[in-house]
Amino acid sequence: MEVTITVNGTPVTSEIEPRKLLVHFVREDAGLRGTHWGCDTSNCGTCVLWVDGSPVKSCTMLAAQADGHEVTTVEGLEQGGVLDPIQQGFIECHGLQCGFCTPGMMMTGRWLLDNNPNPSEAEIRDCISGQICRCTGYKNIVASIQWAAEHPATSEVTA
Amino acid sequence: MQTPAPVDYARATSVADAIDLLEKHGDEARLLAGGHSLLPMMKLRLARPEILIDLNDLDELRGIRIEGEEIVIGAMVTHAEILDSPVLAEHYAIFREAEKVIADPIVRNKGTIGGSMCQADPSEDLSAVGSALKGSVVIQGSGGKRTLALREFHEGPYETKVGDAEILIEVRFPIRPGAGSAYEKVERRVGDWPVASAGVFVVVSGGVVTDCGIGLTAIGAEHFCAPDAEAYLIGKAPTEENLAAAAQLAADACTPYADQRGPVDYKLHLARELTLRTLRKAAASSQGA
Ligand SMILES: Cc1cc2nc3c(=O)[nH]c(=O)nc-3n(C[C@H](O)[C@H](O)[C@H](O)COP(=O)(O)OP(=O)(O)OC[C@H]3O[C@@H](n4cnc5c(N)ncnc54)[C@H](O)[C@@H]3O)c2cc1C
Ligand code: FES
Ligand code: FES
Numbered sequence: 001m002e003v004t005i006t007v008n009g010t011p012v013t014s015e016i017e018p019r020k021l022l023v024h025f026v027r028e029d030a031g032l033r034g035t036h037w038g039c040d041t042s043n044c045g046t047c048v049l050w051v052d053g054s055p056v057k058s059c060t061m062l063a064a065q066a067d068g069h070e071v072t073t074v075e076g077l078e079q080g081g082v083l084d085p086i087q088q089g090f091i092e093c094h095g096l097q098c099g100f101c102t103p104g105m106m107m108t109g110r111w112l113l114d115n116n117p118n119p120s121e122a123e124i125r126d127c128i129s130g131q132i133c134r135c136t137g138y139k140n141i142v143a144s145i146q147w148a149a150e151h152p153a154t155s156e157v158t159a
Numbered sequence: 160m161q162t163p164a165p166v167d168y169a170r171a172t173s174v175a176d177a178i179d180l181l182e183k184h185g186d187e188a189r190l191l192a193g194g195h196s197l198l199p200m201m202k203l204r205l206a207r208p209e210i211l212i213d214l215n216d217l218d219e220l221r222g223i224r225i226e227g228e229e230i231v232i233g234a235m236v237t238h239a240e241i242l243d244s245p246v247l248a249e250h251y252a253i254f255r256e257a258e259k260v261i262a263d264p265i266v267r268n269k270g271t272i273g274g275s276m277c278q279a280d281p282s283e284d285l286s287a288v289g290s291a292l293k294g295s296v297v298i299q300g301s302g303g304k305r306t307l308a309l310r311e312f313h314e315g316p317y318e319t320k321v322g323d324a325e326i327l328i329e330v331r332f333p334i335r336p337g338a339g340s341a342y343e344k345v346e347r348r349v350g351d352w353p354v355a356s357a358g359v360f361v362v363v364s365g366g367v368v369t370d371c372g373i374g375l376t377a378i379g380a381e382h383f384c385a386p387d388a389e390a391y392l393i394g395k396a397p398t399e400e401n402l403a404a405a406a407q408l409a410a411d412a413c414t415p416y417a418d419q420r421g422p423v424d425y426k427l428h429l430a431r432e433l434t435l436r437t438l439r440k441a442a443a444s445s446q447g448a
Binding site: 127 | 164
């Protein structure tokens, strides 16, 4: 079947098998490898991206379901060469080690702050509770999201 | 890499259209709601439909509304929408308390109440909520609509009374002025399926329990409920002694099996303890006359 999915504002049209998962469409058809693909079982959250502004685990959604919809991936956070505060927060607070979980953490973190600009630590931990990081122990991920909350309009790229 | 087997895909444009598609394709077709149970089962080849009929465009299956003396939740309402609903929170605390511990915020954006009921997983949390509140479901086929009590809806694990060419369109709950309700779950880690959960509502009026419902999941309670425990409480004062006796009757209605989530005696202990805690809380918050 032919689908057209708008990824980070650009329509991507592709002939796909209906069984294709959205995570594979984004990585293969749209060519954007920022969205990672890990457990395959909706448990790790590294594949989180937004469909129509709402985060989903893209390993558990068909690309066919996103036909005609808007997808935002981690590549869509940066605007005009300026990093989003959530990305800046991960730099400032050393929010990643291997970086495998990072795209999902950033997409969920950004969504949280859009809905709740000043979340408590408990709210941050609850929001990322469906996502697994094997490296950081989460402390610095929480700190990174807190940093972004405290610097909503940062535009300074320091790294 | 886990990927579903080849499958066709169609988007239903209305409930009637979905029913037409189901009739055309027979039992080779499966409805796709949130997909958060069906797609994992397809990846594992536990389900191998030939065509998926996507319900996600059907606005007629969305929304939470009050109709007369009932709360009506459309089949495509998501866990996240149930969690955030002021209408549900006003009438029944049990919805928020259960939804807070179902999966995680991202999964809750996709999973639906209709999918949860029709999946009929023996550990489904919303099945305990539905049974506790003695809700009902409306099922539609080409012959029209029928309403069925949730306590008669499940045929067994992963089996319901929804026919091959039928759709669950909404779930209904009676409003009970003054009812208190609560939900408690024990899970191995945040976001996991329950080791055991209990959910109840209680109406206390004139110092005695005048109405109550007890729902249990993951521990082998038939139809996710404990009718003997409910009957025991009616007409009795909600004292610690009476609530504890009812909680024991609720545990007696359970037939859990041992698995990686725990041994039988532990699960029976949870059945009793979680029922007692939720009964205490619900009785204390009941505003009955
Ligand atoms: C990581 C993870 C953790 C989870 N943790 C929990 C948990 O702790 N507790 C819990 O209760 N659940 C949990 N779930 C399950 C979650 O609640 C699912 O969303 C739910 O079971 C199924 O809803 P769905 O909308 O995704 O249904 P789908 O997967 O789309 O459908 C499930 C089944 O129902 C059928 N169906 C769907 N809608 C209808 C309809 N309207 N009429 C007739 N048939 C229909 C489908 O054909 C399919 O057979 C978890 C899921 C995941 C992925
Ligand atoms: S790859 Fe999607 S949740 Fe792990
Ligand atoms: S940084 Fe390695 S998994 Fe999170």
